[in-house]
Amino acid sequence: xxxxxxxxxxxxLNNAISTLSLDFTVSxxxxxxxxxxxxxxDNITGIYGDSGSGKSxxxxxxxxLEKQAKGQVSFNEVTLQNSEKRDFVKAESxxxxxxxxxxxxxPHLSVYENLAYGAKxxxxxxxxxxxxxxxxxxxSLQYQNVSQLSGGEKQRVSIARALLAEPKLLLLDxxxxxxxxxxxxxxxxxxxxxxxxxxxxxxxxSHSLSELQYIAEQLVVVSAGKISHVxxxxxxxxxxxNRGETSVKTSLSLTIxxxxxxxxxxxxxxxxxxxxxxxxxxxxxxxxxxxxxxxxLIGQQLPCMIYARDISLCLTEPEHSSIVNHxxxxxxxIDYNNTNALITLKCAEQVFYAQISLWSAIRMxxxxxxxxxxxxKANAVHSYHYTGSITHx
Amino acid sequence: MIDISADILALVTTLKMAAVTTVILLLIGTPLxxxxxxxxxxxxxFFEAIVAxxxxxxxxxxxxxxxxxxxxxxxxxxxxxxxxGSQLAFSFSAIVIGSVLYSLPFVVQPxxxxxxxxxxxxxxxxxxxxxxxxxxxxxxxxxxxxASFITATVLGFAHTVGEFGxxxxxxxxxxxxxxxxxxxxxxxxxxxxxxxxxxLSAGLLIASLLLLSLVYLLGNNLxxxxxxxxxVTKL
Numbered sequence: 001x002x003x004x005x006x007x008x009x010x011x012x013l014n015n016a017i018s019t020l021s022l023d024f025t026v027s028x029x030x031x032x033x034x035x036x037x038x039x040x041x042d043n044i045t046g047i048y049g050d051s052g053s054g055k056s057x058x059x060x061x062x063x064x065l066e067k068q069a070k071g072q073v074s075f076n077e078v079t080l081q082n083s084e085k086r087d088f089v090k091a092e093s094x095x096x097x098x099x100x101x102x103x104x105x106x107p108h109l110s111v112y113e114n115l116a117y118g119a120k121x122x123x124x125x126x127x128x129x130x131x132x133x134x135x136x137x138x139x140s141l142q143y144q145n146v147s148q149l150s151g152g153e154k155q156r157v158s159i160a161r162a163l164l165a166e167p168k169l170l171l172l173d174x175x176x177x178x179x180x181x182x183x184x185x186x187x188x189x190x191x192x193x194x195x196x197x198x199x200x201x202x203x204x205x206s207h208s209l210s211e212l213q214y215i216a217e218q219l220v221v222v223s224a225g226k227i228s229h230v231x232x233x234x235x236x237x238x239x240x241x242n243r244g245e246t247s248v249k250t251s252l253s254l255t256i257x258x259x260x261x262x263x264x265x266x267x268x269x270x271x272x273x274x275x276x277x278x279x280x281x282x283x284x285x286x287x288x289x290x291x292x293x294x295x296x297l298i299g300q301q302l303p304c305m306i307y308a309r310d311i312s313l314c315l316t317e318p319e320h321s322s323i324v325n326h327x328x329x330x331x332x333x334i335d336y337n338n339t340n341a342l343i344t345l346k347c348a349e350q351v352f353y354a355q356i357s358l359w360s361a362i363r364m365x366x367x368x369x370x371x372x373x374x375x376x377k378a379n380a381v382h383s384y385h386y387t388g389s390i391t392h393x
Numbered sequence: 394m395i396d397i398s399a400d401i402l403a404l405v406t407t408l409k410m411a412a413v414t415t416v417i418l419l420l421i422g423t424p425l426x427x428x429x430x431x432x433x434x435x436x437x438x439f440f441e442a443i444v445a446x447x448x449x450x451x452x453x454x455x456x457x458x459x460x461x462x463x464x465x466x467x468x469x470x471x472x473x474x475x476x477x478g479s480q481l482a483f484s485f486s487a488i489v490i491g492s493v494l495y496s497l498p499f500v501v502q503p504x505x506x507x508x509x510x511x512x513x514x515x516x517x518x519x520x521x522x523x524x525x526x527x528x529x530x531x532x533x534x535x536x537x538x539x540a541s542f543i544t545a546t547v548l549g550f551a552h553t554v555g556e557f558g559x560x561x562x563x564x565x566x567x568x569x570x571x572x573x574x575x576x577x578x579x580x581x582x583x584x585x586x587x588x589x590x591x592x593l594s595a596g597l598l599i600a601s602l603l604l605l606s607l608v609y610l611l612g613n614n615l616x617x618x619x620x621x622x623x624x625v626t627k628l
Contacts, residue, residue, distance in 0.1 A: 063521060064520075065517055065520070065521075090520070090525075091517070091520040091521055092520045092521075092522075092523050092524055092525050093523075095523075096521070097521060097522075098517075098518075098521040100514075100517075100518065102514070104514050104515055104517070104518035105518075106515060106518070106519075106533060106537075107537070108536045108537055117519070117522055117524075117532070118522040118523065121522055121523035121524055121528075122523060161522065162521070162522070165521070165522045165523055
C-alpha cells in the first residue's frame, strides 16, 4: 500500500492540493468498510471499485452523511469527526459538496431556484449565479421546471448547484453513470474544464476505469471495504492490469501536437518525461469545432487508453501497412496463460501492453529484451475527450 | 318559529374547539409523525398502535379514563387546578385535550406516510448545500408534503367537529363552554325537537361533505399536476 507522495506545504486558497486524513470504520449488517489512509487531492482524484466495494460509503463518510462511522476524518488538518472525542461536524457545516448519481434536484423549485438554494446558504460568496449559469451553459434553461430536463441537463444543474454552495471539496458519486456515451464524454470534458477554472479539489467515484482515466490524475482503488492502492492514474491502471481484474490496457497521457484534417487524424506526441520523439495518431479530435478551438487544444495533455488486444507486434518496422501507429519497443516481460500471451514492452520510458495469441508468440520466438515493433490502428486509441461544439460554445 | 340562538352558540363553540384542536394537533403531530417516520426500532410499532388507538376504541372508553384523570382528586386534575385556578373536568380545555387525543391519528398518519415517502434523498442534498434541520423542514419537507398537510388539517378539523363520545364524557353540556353541535343535536332528539335536529344534522352532513370533497379535490389536483410533469419528462 503506497501513500500518495504529492507534496502538501501550506495549502492556499488557489492551490488545488488538499489533504484528507481518514481512519474510520463503518459497519452495516453484513459489511464493514474500514479505511485508514491519507489522500492528497490534486485536482481530481478518482475512486475506483466494484459496486458494493465501499466507495460510496467512503464518500458519504467524508460528506458527513454516515453518523455511525467510528474513528476520525479530517480535511486540511481540520477535524470533521472524531468519535473518541465525540466530535462530529454536521454535513451542513462541513462546506463539502456532493453530487449524487440521481441528481436529487428539488422538484418544487425551478433550475434557477435550485441553484439559488446553495447560493443563499454559503458564507463568503465569490461566484454569482449568473457566472455559474454561464459556466455550466444553463442560462437558457434557468426558468425551466427541473422535471423537464434530460439526464445530462439534470446533472449539469446538480453540479452547478453544488458549485454555488462554494465548497472546499467537491465529491461526485458516479455522477454520469446513467448517461449515454456521447453525453458522458461531453460532461467529463465539461467537468474537467470547470475544475481547471475554479481550482476546486474533487473526489470522483466511478466503477468505470475509462471515465476515471480521462478525468482523474490520481486513483484510489477500493475493494472489499478497504483502500488497496493509491497511485497516479496511469500507474494505478497498470497495477490493476497486473492484478488481472480488468481487461489489460495501456494508459498514458500524450500532448496534442497538431490536427491533420486532410488525413482525418490528430497527431499526439509523447511528453518530455517519456523521452521519445515518436508520434501517435488518433481520429481527428477537432472534428466539429471552429478553427480557434482546434488551436486551443494544441499543447494540451490528452489521457488515452489502448487495449492490449488492439496492439499487435512485428519483428521488422511495418512500413507497408494501413496501420498508422508503429513504435519501436523493447520487450520487458512475457506472461503466458492458457490462450494467449501478454507482452509488456517499453518504448523509451513508456510501458505498453500487447496481448497476442500463443501461436504468434511461439512463431515469432519472442524473448525478453528483444527489440521489436508494436503497431495499432488510429481507432484503437481511446479517449473520452468530447469533440463536439457544446463544451466549447 | 324555531329558536336557533342556542344552536348558533353551539356552532361557535364547536368551531372554536375544532380550530384550537387542529392548531395543537399540527404542532405536536408534525414532530411526532416525523419521529415515527424516521425512527427505526422494534418499539416503533407500539407507538404507532398508541397513535392509532382512537380509530378503533369506543370514544366513551377514552372519555371515561380522561374523566378520571381530569377530576380534581387525581394528580393531573389537581395540578391543572393549582396552575390555572379552575377545574379541568367539564371545561373547554378538557374537551380540547380530549379532541387532540381522539383526532391524533387523523393528523399523524397522513403526515407520517408523506414523510416516509419523501425519504432522505432530498434532505441529504439540502444538507450538502448547507441547510440545517429547521431550514430543511421549511425549505424542502413542507413544500414537498403540502398536500398531506392540507389533508391532515382538514381531516383533523372535520373529525373534531364530528366528535361526540369523548366530549359527552368529559365536557358535560355547558352552553358556550362545552356544548358542541353533536351534543346539542342529541339534546334536540331527546326532547323530540326534530325541527332543530334536522337543521343541525343536515348542516353537519353538508359541511362534512364539502370539507371531504375539498380534500379529494386538492389531492386530485396535486396528483394530476405531478402526472403532467411526468408526461412532459417522458416526451
